[in-house]
Amino acid sequence: MTFSFQDVYIEDTATICGPYEKRGPFKKYFDKTYDDFSFGERSWEKAEIHLVKDALHMILKKTGYTKEEIDLVIGGDLLNQITASTYGSLGVGNGFIGIYGACSTSALGLIVASCLLQANYFQNSLCLVSSHNMSSEKQFRYPTEYGSLRPNSATFTATGAAVCMLTKNKRDVRIECATLGRIVDFDQKDVNDMGRVMAPSVLDTLTRHFEESGRTPQDYDLIVTGDLGIYGKEIVREYFLKNYQITLDHYDDCGVMLYHLASEKEIQAGGSGPVCSALVTYGYLYSLLKEKKMKRILLLATGALFSPVMVYQKQSIPSICHAVSLEAV
Amino acid sequence: MRNTKYDKIADHHKAKENRLGHFLAAFLSGGVVGALGEGTIEILCFFFSLSRSDASVFMITLFIFLACLLTAFGYFDKMVHFCRCGLIIPITGFAHSMMSSTLDYKEEGLIYGIGSNMFKLAGSVILYGVVSAWFFGLIRYVLEVVFG
Structure with missing residues (x-):
C-alpha cells in the first residue's frame, strides 16, 4: 500500500500550541502560542475547539483563501465523535471528512487528502489535527486535577492544533x-x-x-x-x-x-x-x-x-x- | 499476537523507576500528614475542650476541606507528584479524587456533570470500603464471641 503522488503540494501550514510546547525548542516555528490551557473557555473541550478555530483562521489568513474557496477539510482529534474537528470546522470549506487514527491522524489526513487531490476530485484541501492535554486526560485517564501517579514510560499529550493546506498548484x-x-x-x-x-x-x-x-x-x-x-x-x-x-x-x-x-x-x-x-x-x-x-x-x-x-x-x-x-x- | 523477539528487545528499553525514592517520599509525607492530624486533634482537645472522638471528626473535616481547597487551586496534584501515596492514602486523597472529578465535569451541569461523575474514582473506594468494613466487623464479632 505505497502510493506515489506527482502533483500534490503543500500550500502552507498553520500551527497553534499550548504552554509546554511554547517552552520547547520549536517556539519560533509556531504561528501562535498560548500561556495557559483554557484560552478563556469554560471547559477543556471548548478550549480544544477554540484551538481548531484559531488554526483554521490562521491558515486562511496566511494563504489568503476565503472559507468558501476551500474544497475540502479533513480533520481528526482524540475526543469522542471527533468533537474538536467537527465543532471547530463549522463554516469552513465545501466538504468535510472526519477521520480517526488516534495520534497517527496527522499523517492519515495528508494521505487521504493527497489521494483525493491526485485523483483530481479536489483542487485543495485542509488537513487538520488537534489535541489538548486536559481534554484527553479527562476522556482517557483521570480527571485533570487528579494527581495520578505514573511510571516514567508514560507520555504527555501535546496541546495544540495544526493545519496543513494541500494544493495542486506547484509550491516549494x-x-x-x-x-x-x-x-x-x-x-x-x-x-x-x-x-x-x-x-x-x-x-x-x-x-x-x-x-x-x-x-x-x-x-x-x-x-x-x-x-x-x-x-x-x-x-x-x-x-x-x-x-x-x-x-x-x-x-x-x-x-x-x-x-x-x-x-x-x-x-x-x-x-x-x-x-x-x-x-x-x-x-x-x-x-x-x-x-x-x-x-x-x-x-x-x-x-x-x-x-x-x-x-x-x-x-x-x-x-x-x-x-x-x-x-x- | 505476541512476538517474543519484540518483547525481548522492548524489555531492554524499559523505563527505570526510582522505587526507593518514591517509597521514602510516601513514608515521610504520609507520616507528616498523620502527625499533623494528631497535632490538630491535640490542639482541638486542649483549646476547645472537645472529647478525642469529637476532635478527630473535626480534624478529618478540616483535612477534607484543605485537600479540596488545594485541589481547586491546582496545587494538590503537584504536591502528590512529590509526596506520592503519602497524600493519596489518607483521607486527603479521597477528598482530592472527589473534588477533581467535580471540577472536571462542572460544565456539564449539576445532574449529568457533577452529580453523576463526582464518585467516578471515589465510588469504588466507598463500595469496597463498606463491604470490607462489614466483613472485618463480622470477623471481630466472631473473635469476641469465641474468645470472650
Whole structure:
C-alpha cells in the first residue's frame, strides 16, 4: 500500500500550541502560542475547539483563501465523535471528512487528502489535527486535577492544533509518496507505555515502505516517528538493527523533539497526541524543507488505537502507523 | 499476537523507576500528614475542650476541606507528584479524587456533570470500603464471641 503522488503540494501550514510546547525548542516555528490551557473557555473541550478555530483562521489568513474557496477539510482529534474537528470546522470549506487514527491522524489526513487531490476530485484541501492535554486526560485517564501517579514510560499529550493546506498548484514542498498503515497488535497492554505499544506498527509500516518503494534509510535526510517517546524510539532502532541489519542513522521521534525533556520532568518519556507529530512536521520540518536545508523527510505518525473500555476488559491495545514522505521541490 | 523477539528487545528499553525514592517520599509525607492530624486533634482537645472522638471528626473535616481547597487551586496534584501515596492514602486523597472529578465535569451541569461523575474514582473506594468494613466487623464479632 505505497502510493506515489506527482502533483500534490503543500500550500502552507498553520500551527497553534499550548504552554509546554511554547517552552520547547520549536517556539519560533509556531504561528501562535498560548500561556495557559483554557484560552478563556469554560471547559477543556471548548478550549480544544477554540484551538481548531484559531488554526483554521490562521491558515486562511496566511494563504489568503476565503472559507468558501476551500474544497475540502479533513480533520481528526482524540475526543469522542471527533468533537474538536467537527465543532471547530463549522463554516469552513465545501466538504468535510472526519477521520480517526488516534495520534497517527496527522499523517492519515495528508494521505487521504493527497489521494483525493491526485485523483483530481479536489483542487485543495485542509488537513487538520488537534489535541489538548486536559481534554484527553479527562476522556482517557483521570480527571485533570487528579494527581495520578505514573511510571516514567508514560507520555504527555501535546496541546495544540495544526493545519496543513494541500494544493495542486506547484509550491516549494510536495507530498511525494506515502504508505498506508494497517492495524498491528503485538499483545501489549500497558497504557502507561505507549511507546512500547506503538513501536510494532512502525516496524510493520517502515519495513513495508522500504520493500514496496525499494528505498533505504539513506534515501531520507530524516526519518521521524510520531510519538514513541525516548524508550519506544530505542526499541525501533534496536529492532531494525538486530532483525534487518538496518542502521537508522538520521532517525528521531517527534515526541522527543518537541520538548526540552531534561528540564520538563512532567513530560516524562515524551509528547504524544495527534498534534505532537503535526506541530513538529507542519511547523519545524516543513520550514527545513522550504528553506532547502533538507531534501526529503519521512514522517511515520504512530497511533495507539486505545479504548479504555477494552483495556478494562483485559484486551490488548492495537496500534497503527502511517508513513508520508515530504520532499523539497 | 505476541512476538517474543519484540518483547525481548522492548524489555531492554524499559523505563527505570526510582522505587526507593518514591517509597521514602510516601513514608515521610504520609507520616507528616498523620502527625499533623494528631497535632490538630491535640490542639482541638486542649483549646476547645472537645472529647478525642469529637476532635478527630473535626480534624478529618478540616483535612477534607484543605485537600479540596488545594485541589481547586491546582496545587494538590503537584504536591502528590512529590509526596506520592503519602497524600493519596489518607483521607486527603479521597477528598482530592472527589473534588477533581467535580471540577472536571462542572460544565456539564449539576445532574449529568457533577452529580453523576463526582464518585467516578471515589465510588469504588466507598463500595469496597463498606463491604470490607462489614466483613472485618463480622470477623471481630466472631473473635469476641469465641474468645470472650
